[in-house]
Amino acid sequence: MNSEESRTQPAKxxxxxxxxxxxFVGFLVFGFSENSKGPALPGMQEDFALDEWQIGLLLSLNSLGYLLACSFTIVLTNKLGLRFAMLLAFGSMAVSGVFMFLSHSYAALSASYFLMYIGNGILEIGLALLTARIFIKNTGMMMNLxxxxxxxxxxxxxLFASMLMGVHLFDMTLSWGGMYLIMMSLSIIPMIPALFAAFPRDTVAVEDRVSYASYMKDPAAWLIVGILSFGVISELAVGGWLVNFLEKAYDWTPTAAAGMLSAFFICFTAARLVLGPVTDKIGFIRSLIIFSGSSGICTIAAIAAGEPGAFLFALAGAGIAPIYPTVMAYLARYYSRSSDTAITFTVTMMGIxxxxxxxxxxxxxxxxKDLFTQEDGSGMGLLRGLQAxxxxxxxxxxxxxxxxxxLYRYLHKRGGAI
Structure with missing residues (x-):
């Protein structure tokens, strides 16, 4: 090794x-941003007198911010670089926490959530592009890690969100607004390494990149969109609806319900740590079949068993956890020369x-809920609605x-990577 190489190795x-x-810190912040809403939603619902439809509308309309961010992030990274995109994502999320704290109406809350989802969308695309460029070996394991x-x-x-919401500070209770102010302030932390790191560039020449029009002609592209979309709906819905379900269907306390949501994410987290190497060994698509099927079966069993089977809601997290990183690993490996196009298109469609x-x-x-309330008047309408x-x-x-x-059958016939 010559002297120049010896100097550059420590820098690399x-x-x-x-x-x-x-x-890693970006994903930590992302997790806080996405999964603090479970304990916060009942408080928001009470403060603004919202019904279940309005809660669904809040989450859906503000997902438009996420979708909007997905649509322009690739342009942003091509023109201003991946570093700028990451800093903008973290900055938007931090500012949204301030606006959340200041929200005193449903409209202001929606606007704050919209900004937070803008940051989340930029961060999701940015992290996906960054990991696809730096995790060249053991892709499945590193994506899951x-x-x-x-x-x-x-x-x-x-649990942290639930605890913060009950904290008394300066003769006031932090509630959900103060909780979001503190949680989203954590977004400032990963901005520090982002300022000093040299981000990898896309090595594929502009003329060699696959266009969206060309990529959309591949049937496998649409199948992977379907896989990721249904998988992520199932995954993210737990963060927004499990606490609400347990509190209203089984009269659980907010702390107990938040504890079960944390149990879900314990299973979720352990699965990503343990099952990453498995996806590399048995294949990405086979892994998706096994994991998603087990999650669906566990969730149905939890509903059928009633309150004694509530632990199965948590166990379902182990199955749904590897879906997103495994799809990202598949896109990075199978579409290595057009990973930016594949990832951006897939995640944008997933946002819709x-x-x-x-x-x-x-x-x-x-x-x-309305149907069963009108039919029998027994007070079981809410329970049946939540179960449905x-x-x-x-x-x-x-x-x-x-x-x-x-997708497995299609790729098998075509002789593609499985």
């Missing part, structure tokens, strides 16, 4: 460490599906499994 290792900090940090913060987020999914869960819950909404979450996991089977 230091830069790699900074990039890993951006990825990076998403493990999302699960790690998701374990803590519901998430909007529809939240609307459907809220609508199914409200419609079924959660059955849709289970159905999404099973549809994820079904489409994975279709």
């Amino acid at each position: 290792r230091w830069n790699s460490l900074l990039l890993l900090l951006v990825v 990076s998403h493990f940090f999302y699960g790690l913060s998701s374990v803590v987020a519901p 599906a998430s909007i529809i999914g939240n609307l459907l869960i809220g609508g199914i819950t409200e419609w079924t 909404g959660y059955l849709f979450i289970a159905l999404c996991a099973l549809l994820c499994m079904l489409i994975s089977v279709l």
Whole structure:
């Protein structure tokens, strides 16, 4: 090794460490942002007198911010670089916490959530592009490891959020607004390594990149959109609806319900840590079939068993956890020369599906509640509505499994990577 190489090696290792900090701490912050809403939603619902449909509408309309961010992030990174995109994501999330704290109406709350989802969308695309560029070897394991940090913060987020909401400070209770102010301020931390790291550039020449029009002609591209969409609807819906379900269906306390949500994310996090190497060994698509199917079955069993089977809601987290990172690993490996296009298109389509999914869960819950209330007047309407909404979450996991089977058969016939 010559003297120049000996000088550059420590610099490369230091830069790699900074990039890993951006990825791992970025996913930690992402987990806090996404999964603090479970304990907060009942408080928001009470403060603004919202019904289940309005909660679903809140989550869906504000997902438009996420979708908007997905649509322009790739342009942003091409023109201003990945570093700028990451700093903008973290900055938007931090500012949204301030606005959340100051929200005193449903409209102001919606605007604050919209800004937070803008930051989340930029961060999701940015982290996906960054991990696709730096995790060249053991892609499945490294993708699951990076998403493990999302699960790690998701374990803590519901309990931490629930605890913060009850804290008395300066003769006032922090409630959900103060909780979001503190939680979203954590977004400032990963901005520090992002400022000093040298971000990798896309090595594929502009003329060699696959266009969106060309990519959309591939049937596998649409199948993977279906897999990720149904998988993510099933995953993210738990953060928004499980606490609400347990409090209203089984009269659990907010602390107990938040504890079960944390248990879900314990299973979720452990699965990403343990099952990452499994996806590399048995294949990405086979893994998707097994994991999504097990999650759907566990969720249906939890609903059928009633309150004694509530632990199965948590166990379902182990199945749904590897879906997103495994799909990202598949896109990075199978579309290595067009990963930016593949990832951006897939995640954007997933954003559209998430909007529809939240609307459907809220609508199914409200419609079924009204139906059973009118039919028997026994007071079981709310329970049946919540069960119906959660059955849709289970159905999404099973549809994820079904489409994975279709993709497996398609790729097998074509001789593609499985």
